[in-house]
Amino acid sequence: xxxxxxxxxxxxxxxxxxxxxxxxxxxxxxxxxxxxxxxxxxxxxxxxxxxxxxxxxxxxxxxxxxxxxxxxxxxxxxxxxxxxxxxxxxxxxxxxxxxxxxxxxxxxxxxxxxxxxxxxxxxxxxxxx
Amino acid sequence: xxxxxxxxxxxxxxxxxxxxxxxxxxxxxxxxxxxxxxxxxxxxxxxxxxxxxxxxxxxxxxxxxxxxxxxxxxxxxxxxxxxxxxxxxxxxxxxxxxxxxxxxxxxxxxxxxxxxxxxxxxxxxxxxx
DNA sequence: TCATATCGACTACGTCTGTAAACATGAAGA
DNA sequence: TCTTCATGTTTACAGACGTAGTCGATATGA
Numbered sequence: 001x002x003x004x005x006x007x008x009x010x011x012x013x014x015x016x017x018x019x020x021x022x023x024x025x026x027x028x029x030x031x032x033x034x035x036x037x038x039x040x041x042x043x044x045x046x047x048x049x050x051x052x053x054x055x056x057x058x059x060x061x062x063x064x065x066x067x068x069x070x071x072x073x074x075x076x077x078x079x080x081x082x083x084x085x086x087x088x089x090x091x092x093x094x095x096x097x098x099x100x101x102x103x104x105x106x107x108x109x110x111x112x113x114x115x116x117x118x119x120x121x122x123x124x125x126x127x128x129x
Numbered sequence: 130x131x132x133x134x135x136x137x138x139x140x141x142x143x144x145x146x147x148x149x150x151x152x153x154x155x156x157x158x159x160x161x162x163x164x165x166x167x168x169x170x171x172x173x174x175x176x177x178x179x180x181x182x183x184x185x186x187x188x189x190x191x192x193x194x195x196x197x198x199x200x201x202x203x204x205x206x207x208x209x210x211x212x213x214x215x216x217x218x219x220x221x222x223x224x225x226x227x228x229x230x231x232x233x234x235x236x237x238x239x240x241x242x243x244x245x246x247x248x249x250x251x252x253x254x255x256x257x258x
Numbered sequence: 259t260c261a262t263a264t265c266g267a268c269t270a271c272g273t274c275t276g277t278a279a280a281c282a283t284g285a286a287g288a
Numbered sequence: 289t290c291t292t293c294a295t296g297t298t299t300a301c302a303g304a305c306g307t308a309g310t311c312g313a314t315a316t317g318a
Contacts, residue, residue: 013275017222031295047278050296055275069284070295083223084238087231090219093146094212099235100248102216106228107252109213117256119229123236124250142305160265176308179266184305198314199265 009077009085010059017082018042019052023062024079028072138206138214139188146211147171148181152191153208157201 012020022037023029035049053073056062064071095101106112112120141149151166152158164178182202185191193200224230235241241249 011274014222015276044276045278046295047280048276051276051278054297064296080234084234086219086223087234088238090215091235093143094215098245099232099241100245100252103228103232103245103249104252105209105213105216106220107256109217112228112256116227116229116232117253120232120249121253123229123233124246124253127236127241127246140304144306173306174308175265176310177306180306180308183267193266 009061012056012059012061012082015042015048016052016056016059016061019049019056020061020075020079020082023073023075027074028065028067029074030067030070030072034073138190141185141188141190141211144171144177145181145185145188145190148178148185149190149204149208149211152202152204156203157194157196158203159199159201163202 018038019034022034025037026033031050031053032046034053035044035046038044039046039049053062053064053071057064057073061075061077062073063076064073066072091097091099091102095105147167148163151163154166155162160179160182161175163182164173164175167173168175168178182191182193182200186193186202190204190206191202192205193202195201220226220228220231224234
């Protein structure tokens with residue numbers, strides 16, 4: 001059963017993702033406001049943000065609603081979906097789809113703080129309840 | 130103090146990574162042998178593999194040792210380092226560097242099998258011992 | 259020795275990405 | 289009304305990436 005319109009979400013690049021984060025955090029939002037949030041941090045110009053915004057629009061990752069002579073942008077895909085997809089891609093590509101080896105790796109690299117461990121432990125308990 | 134030669138490992142692309150996996154699994158290995166392992170699966174031609182190999186050589190991800198009139202390729206970076214780096218990038222980019230939210234996400238998506246859970250639990254115990 | 263298969267090096271080329279300038283147009287102030 | 293600012297649209301351009309063809313040299317079998 002293939003869905004009628006299998007709109008495979010087009011891949012969001014790294015720079016585009018930075019813009020998405022801003023939009024997820026606050027929306028609807030204008031181009032200038034997005035720029036306020038990221039241009040300083042990434043050394044971008046407003047023009048760059050505009051380009052990224054229009055690419056995100058054509059990728060249907062965000063919606064642009066006209067407001068006067070400008071646009072208000074809002075997310076069309078949920079952050080949870082995005083990070084879920086990216087996480088899955090990584091786990092599939094590097095760990096054969098199994099999450100445990102990823103966890104083992106992070107643990108080995110001491111990339112897990114005590115807080116992380118405690119939190120994960122709590123989650124584990126919950127999952128097993 | 131910046132290190133003398135800050136050889137920031139150049140980014141390995143998706144296609145290149147597929148080649149790396151073959152080389153990690155068996156090495157030293159020739160271009161033709163690499164092709165045997167991936168060309169069918171990915172629908173590539175030998176020429177494509179050769180290109181990827183030479184890009185990997187220039188990125189210093191693999192070494193090419195001459196053997197007669199051909200090369201034997203071997204990894205210069207460890208698989209563990211690679212997947213560690215990639216995992217870290219993802220965790221940094223999407224989860225603010227904390228692993229717990231990633232774990233929570235995988236759990237939420239039911240991307241964790243019972244085996245995964247058991248394994249992670251075991252690892253946790255070990256880490257806390 | 260001559261054709262052929264093999265192999266790396268070089269070249270190619272369309273797409274995507276990062277980064278931005280130029281341009282057109284409408285709004286707003288002088 | 290004339291100028292200037294703000295804003296989206298179009299165009300640009302270099303570098304990375306995916307994918308592969310061509311070239312030149314060597315090994316090899318007839």
